[in-house]
Amino acid sequence: MTEEIIIAGFGGQGVLSMGKILAYSGIMQDQEVSWMPSYGPEMRGGTANVTVILSDERISSPILTEYDTAIILNQQSMDKFEKSVKPGGMLIYDGNGISHHPERKDIRIFRIDAADEAASMGLTKVFNMIVLGGYLKVNPVVELDNVIKGLKKSLPERYHHMIPDNEKAILRGMEIIHAVE
Amino acid sequence: MGELKLMKGNEAIAEAAIRAGVDAYFGYPITPQSEVIEYLMAEKPYETTGMVVLQAESEVAAINMVYGAAGTGKKAMTSSSSPGISLKQEGISYMAGAELPCVIVNVVRGGPGLGTIQPSQADYFQAVKGGGHGDYHMIVLAPASVQEMADFVTKGFDLAFKYRTPVMILSDGLIGQMMEKVIMPEHTPRWTDEEIIEKWPWATTGKPGSRERNIITSLDLDSGRQEQHNIHLQKKYKEIHENEIEFEEFMCDDADYLFVAYGSSARIAQKAIKLGREKGIKAGLLRPITLYPFPAEAIHRLAKQVKGILSLELSAGQMVEDIRLSVGCDIKVEHFGRMGGIIHSPAEALQALEDKIIGG
Numbered sequence: 001m002t003e004e005i006i007i008a009g010f011g012g013q014g015v016l017s018m019g020k021i022l023a024y025s026g027i028m029q030d031q032e033v034s035w036m037p038s039y040g041p042e043m044r045g046g047t048a049n050v051t052v053i054l055s056d057e058r059i060s061s062p063i064l065t066e067y068d069t070a071i072i073l074n075q076q077s078m079d080k081f082e083k084s085v086k087p088g089g090m091l092i093y094d095g096n097g098i099s100h101h102p103e104r105k106d107i108r109i110f111r112i113d114a115a116d117e118a119a120s121m122g123l124t125k126v127f128n129m130i131v132l133g134g135y136l137k138v139n140p141v142v143e144l145d146n147v148i149k150g151l152k153k154s155l156p157e158r159y160h161h162m163i164p165d166n167e168k169a170i171l172r173g174m175e176i177i178h179a180v181e
Numbered sequence: 182m183g184e185l186k187l188m189k190g191n192e193a194i195a196e197a198a199i200r201a202g203v204d205a206y207f208g209y210p211i212t213p214q215s216e217v218i219e220y221l222m223a224e225k226p227y228e229t230t231g232m233v234v235l236q237a238e239s240e241v242a243a244i245n246m247v248y249g250a251a252g253t254g255k256k257a258m259t260s261s262s263s264p265g266i267s268l269k270q271e272g273i274s275y276m277a278g279a280e281l282p283c284v285i286v287n288v289v290r291g292g293p294g295l296g297t298i299q300p301s302q303a304d305y306f307q308a309v310k311g312g313g314h315g316d317y318h319m320i321v322l323a324p325a326s327v328q329e330m331a332d333f334v335t336k337g338f339d340l341a342f343k344y345r346t347p348v349m350i351l352s353d354g355l356i357g358q359m360m361e362k363v364i365m366p367e368h369t370p371r372w373t374d375e376e377i378i379e380k381w382p383w384a385t386t387g388k389p390g391s392r393e394r395n396i397i398t399s400l401d402l403d404s405g406r407q408e409q410h411n412i413h414l415q416k417k418y419k420e421i422h423e424n425e426i427e428f429e430e431f432m433c434d435d436a437d438y439l440f441v442a443y444g445s446s447a448r449i450a451q452k453a454i455k456l457g458r459e460k461g462i463k464a465g466l467l468r469p470i471t472l473y474p475f476p477a478e479a480i481h482r483l484a485k486q487v488k489g490i491l492s493l494e495l496s497a498g499q500m501v502e503d504i505r506l507s508v509g510c511d512i513k514v515e516h517f518g519r520m521g522g523i524i525h526s527p528a529e530a531l532q533a534l535e536d537k538i539i540g541g
Binding site for chain 1 (some may be wrong): 185212213298324354355358359360361432445448449452453455524525526527530
């Protein structure tokens with residue numbers, strides 16, 4: 001099994017840390033992982049993206065031009081990455097701020113309104129974990145137990161008290177994601 | 182068994198340095214390698230192993246601090262990215278002349294000039310042909326994974342002290358910034374002063390009555406002695422050639438075509454090879470692990486087997502010159518590479534093989 005994922009959005013949405021938690025979760029189940037961020041000037045306040053690969057085999061290129069899954073969190077990223085999903089692949093997006101919704105017919109499209117949900121839960125910081133939950137619902141590449149273990153490894157201990165909120169957010173994301181026909 | 186971590190390549194260099202018993206790191210921040218000094222400052226090894234971590238006032242100061250520390254037999258290192266490495270060239274040449282061991286990390290970004298902060302492999306010439314003045318070489322190691330970023334710190338110091346020569350780890354923004362699994366080695370204690378005196382009789386450790394003064398210098402105005410010194414250096418480089426060449430072959434056994442690529446481009450080439458084999462194109466990869474000494478004989482051997490060679494580098498084509506010198510027969514050798522911080526994709530690399538070698 002190899003899963004090639006791009007997560008793209010604004011800087012500050014937790015794109016890179018979401019990728020990191022996925023990578024840690026992969027390690028928890030003995031997979032090979034790679035995490036390659038965009039580190040250009042765009043990360044200082046503009047768009048941010050990260051390529052994460054989880055695989056049972058040694059990973060060759062950490063840089064890709066097409067992906068099994070694209071998780072898209074703003075319009076610029078939609079414009080850039082909708083076309084990069086492999087035929088038969090998956091696109092997950094947050095509808096917040098999206099003016100041009102995805103149109104491809106040869107991929108599976110899911111919508112998760114995580115920004116709105118995070119606001120109504122009063123937990124805006126766990127927005128990215130709602131998205132992660134949604135992704136894991138429709139494509140369980142890693143088990144929830146391993147995600148929690150991954151969270152513990154990836155968060156400094158002073159933030160461990162936030163793990164229950166993160167778990168709650170993941171579970172909520174699993175409930176609210178839905179397929180777009 | 183070491184400890185499994187998820188780390189950036191730059192962080193792996195820093196953690197490996199602490200664990201390798203390095204005595205001193207002198208550096209100056211520059212993207213895309215600033216995590217090396219950031220990580221060291223956050224870990225505070227000066228409170229545990231006693232390793233010195235110092236942000237110098239400039240790259241020139243940092244390399245000269247390395248010069249001073251290395252002269253006393255200490256394990257000293259520095260890191261920077263392309264423009265900063267250019268600034269260090271004087272110090273590197275002096276250390277090669279004075280025969281001092283050290284490890285220099287270059288996390289290459291696009292140039293020339295200040296260029297860009299994105300990944301590049303355009304410092305190959307500078308690293309392997311002697312970026313500073315005079316007849317010298319450094320041993321140049323090219324990591325292609327975060328694991329190798331960690332492993333090559335220890336390996337680099339082993340080679341540096343074995344041959345009393347600067348060693349460069351030639352990485353790039355991709356390997357520096359990406360995170361992968363890495364198994365960290367166990368901690369090796371720093372050498373004690375007594376161990377240094379015993380191991381390295383050339384080091385300036387304080388003159389006892391029993392021997393002459395040790396002098397660390399690259400200056401000798403007597404041309405006869407200077408020529409003898411150069412002959413000695415050349416003999417050393419020959420010995421390095423005979424003993425230290427390292428490379429990896431990937432799917433070469435049945436290959437009709439060959440990629441030669443190091444570092445990040447080697448990773449991309451592997452994916453291109455997989456894509457090619459799905460289409461019935463049998464390509465393999467020769468990955469130089471040491472760029473100096475260069476695996477010329479391995480390329481010469483494979484050149485007799487394959488129909489053509491594509492050098493894949495994030496540059497205008499630098500290593501391709503060394504490949505052409507190695508081939509020794511009449512087959513096609515071409516270069517492909519993106520520049521300016523753009524990273525070629527596996528699909529582009531395969532297309533280049535088809536256009537320039539197979540169809541060309």
